[in-house]
Amino acid sequence: MNILLLLPALILIFIVFVIPIVRYYWLSIHASSVMTGLIPVPNNGSNWLRILSDDRFWQDLFQTLRFTFTSVTIEILLAIVIALLLNQKFQGRGIIRAISLLPWALPTTIMALGWRWIFNTPYGPIEQIFTLLGIGTINILSNPHLAWIATVIADVWKTTPFIMIILLAGLQTIPSDLYEAFKLEGGTEIQSFFKITFPLLQPYLIISILFRIAQAFGVFDLIQVMTGGGPANSTESLGLYAYINSMRFLDFGYSATIIFLTFIILIGFCILGWLLISQSKRFLSSEI
Amino acid sequence: MTLILKGISRSINRNWIIKELNFEVDDGECLAILGPSGCGKSSTLRVIAGLDKPDEGEIYINNIDVTNVSPVARRVGMVFQNYALYPHLSVASNLSLGLKVRGVSKVEQRKRVSSILSVLQLDHLSTRLPAELSGGQRQRVALARALLRDPLVYLLDEPMSNLDAQLREELRPELRRLILNGQQPVLYVTHDQQEAMAMADRIALLNNGFLEQIGTPEELYKNPRSIFTAKFIGRPQINFLKFKDGLITAVRPENIYLSREGYQCKVIYKEWLGMNQLLFLESSLGSIKMICKSDLKVNEKVTVNWDTKDEFQFDTHTGKRLDKAITKSKQIISR
Numbered sequence: 001m002n003i004l005l006l007l008p009a010l011i012l013i014f015i016v017f018v019i020p021i022v023r024y025y026w027l028s029i030h031a032s033s034v035m036t037g038l039i040p041v042p043n044n045g046s047n048w049l050r051i052l053s054d055d056r057f058w059q060d061l062f063q064t065l066r067f068t069f070t071s072v073t074i075e076i077l078l079a080i081v082i083a084l085l086l087n088q089k090f091q092g093r094g095i096i097r098a099i100s101l102l103p104w105a106l107p108t109t110i111m112a113l114g115w116r117w118i119f120n121t122p123y124g125p126i127e128q129i130f131t132l133l134g135i136g137t138i139n140i141l142s143n144p145h146l147a148w149i150a151t152v153i154a155d156v157w158k159t160t161p162f163i164m165i166i167l168l169a170g171l172q173t174i175p176s177d178l179y180e181a182f183k184l185e186g187g188t189e190i191q192s193f194f195k196i197t198f199p200l201l202q203p204y205l206i207i208s209i210l211f212r213i214a215q216a217f218g219v220f221d222l223i224q225v226m227t228g229g230g231p232a233n234s235t236e237s238l239g240l241y242a243y244i245n246s247m248r249f250l251d252f253g254y255s256a257t258i259i260f261l262t263f264i265i266l267i268g269f270c271i272l273g274w275l276l277i278s279q280s281k282r283f284l285s286s287e288i
Numbered sequence: 289m290t291l292i293l294k295g296i297s298r299s300i301n302r303n304w305i306i307k308e309l310n311f312e313v314d315d316g317e318c319l320a321i322l323g324p325s326g327c328g329k330s331s332t333l334r335v336i337a338g339l340d341k342p343d344e345g346e347i348y349i350n351n352i353d354v355t356n357v358s359p360v361a362r363r364v365g366m367v368f369q370n371y372a373l374y375p376h377l378s379v380a381s382n383l384s385l386g387l388k389v390r391g392v393s394k395v396e397q398r399k400r401v402s403s404i405l406s407v408l409q410l411d412h413l414s415t416r417l418p419a420e421l422s423g424g425q426r427q428r429v430a431l432a433r434a435l436l437r438d439p440l441v442y443l444l445d446e447p448m449s450n451l452d453a454q455l456r457e458e459l460r461p462e463l464r465r466l467i468l469n470g471q472q473p474v475l476y477v478t479h480d481q482q483e484a485m486a487m488a489d490r491i492a493l494l495n496n497g498f499l500e501q502i503g504t505p506e507e508l509y510k511n512p513r514s515i516f517t518a519k520f521i522g523r524p525q526i527n528f529l530k531f532k533d534g535l536i537t538a539v540r541p542e543n544i545y546l547s548r549e550g551y552q553c554k555v556i557y558k559e560w561l562g563m564n565q566l567l568f569l570e571s572s573l574g575s576i577k578m579i580c581k582s583d584l585k586v587n588e589k590v591t592v593n594w595d596t597k598d599e600f601q602f603d604t605h606t607g608k609r610l611d612k613a614i615t616k617s618k619q620i621i622s623r
Contacts, residue, residue: 177372185386186360199376
């Protein structure tokens with residue numbers, strides 16, 4: 001009887017989650033490209049052998065990790081600061097909270113286009129400023145060493161509000177009498193952040209970090225619009241590489257292999273993060 | 289270690305939350321701040337703790353003006369209504385956090401925490417989180433934290449309001465043993481007049497931010513200076529009867545008795561209280577409540593009366609006491 005009540009949810013999960021994953025795995029052990037006339041033919045795992053020695057894949061994995069960790073770290077730090085600010089009482093707080101959410105409400109493709117123009121050479125304001133300062137043009141989006149930083153800046157701009165709103169909601173669940181009790185006992189503002197705010201914000205930080213890692217790891221539209229993966233594939237993410245393989249090279253078997261391996265790596269990160277967090281929680285309650 | 293408030297007022301958005309509060313709490317004395325919700329009880333406590341600033345007036349602790357002194361330096365031990373225990377810390381860590389931020393050494397921290405834990409019989413709970421404690425245990429941890437502060441003044445904000453009635457009665461003697469018997473002045477905020485009478489040496493009754501009356505529980509009960517006090521102190525509530533225009537006569541239900549002569553009434557409802565019963569009577573004067581030992585039936589006709597010495601007379605418009613007893617009670621208060 002209990003199982004019966006769970007059935008609708010199980011069916012839904014099966015359809016939208018289990019079937020696609022199994023299908024991807026199945027595709028990854030088949031050759032399915034223009035060469036096979038788009039008919040899947042078992043190829044004894046040669047996709048998997050190919051991916052192990054595919055430099056472009058490992059280069060893209062490195063780029064995706066670099067992009068994920070840089071942007072998520074900056075976003076979390078910025079979001080904490082902004083959430084703390086917006087949690088203070090001041091006039092016009094409601095309007096400022098609403099405005100600060102706008103970047104997140106914009107469609108990624110549109111904001112990515114905007115950022116492409118901001119970094120444009122020679123018309124973008126950034127190049128203009130550098131020129132005015134006498135540094136000269138630096139061609140950010142055509143420099144393989146710098147272009148990924150431009151994508152990080154755009155991503156931070158867009159998704160910091162998302163984390164900020166989660167943390168702000170978290171801050172509002174902390175009762176103010178905890179801070180008052182701590183103040184009466186002699187705690188300073190900075191101590192109250194590290195002894196009360198930070199530990200009580202932890203569940204919200206964990207949620208937003210996991211969300212953001214998963215999201216940033218699969219980044220596609222921002223990169224596609226801003227740089228198209230260039231210059232010299234330096235900003236190409238795994239998502240973009242899988243897309244190129246399926247949609248440009250029409251090699252669905254290999255594309256599925258990339259997606260499946262990315263999926264496994266992401267799960268690995270999530271488990272690692274979970275372990276770290278549960279350990280730190282136990283540590284926190286006993287020792288201050 | 290006296291606590292003195294001189295003309296304390298506080299406003300929020302031009303509304304007076306508390307106005308012109310004057311009172312003194314002696315060493316080892318417990319003053320209950322009593323009043324209905326929104327009367328400024330908690331605001332008074334917060335102003336004394338230094339969490340809020342008064343617009344006017346001065347606060348003295350130990351004869352030192354602390355009006356502009358930081359909350360820490362005032363050294364108050366406060367028990368919050370919801371206990372304000374740090375939810376992510378164990379009981380022992382909850383207690384030692386304050387010591388730690390005040391720079392007490394690790395060895396000393398451990399010593400003081402374990403001694404307070406054994407005084408309050410919390411030893412076995414020291415590694416638990418606040419969420420794993422019962423309401424009574426949480427209150428004890430909050431008390432322990434206030435005790436560890438070694439305060440000059442104790443401020444208790446409705447410390448019993450989150451506990452059920454039976455537990456409240458059980459914990460009263462413990463609270464008295466731990467805090468009320470100490471050398472420090474204690475301010476005890478409550479909305480429960482029974483609790484105020486049971487715990488406090490004196491009661492300050494607040495009404496809309498004003499001090500309505502201050503005195504021993506007995507003074508407030510026997511000599512209410514206004515309709516508000518008469519109504520707030522004493523359960524079941526006092527009877528208000530109208531004999532003349534502009535005058536209200538008040539008699540407590542426990543002072544009304546059955547008699548040959550007096551006022552004709554009919555019993556319309558009764559509540560059995562165990563020791564006696566509370567009768568709701570209907571008379572030409574209006575409805576009357578009385579406490580009665582004998583077993584009367586609903587719809588029974590009775591004659592009731594009371595002694596004039598048990599009557600209070602109030603002015604309908606000002607709500608102030610009119611009869612002579614007031615002069616006597618004034619003398620008591622201004623002694």
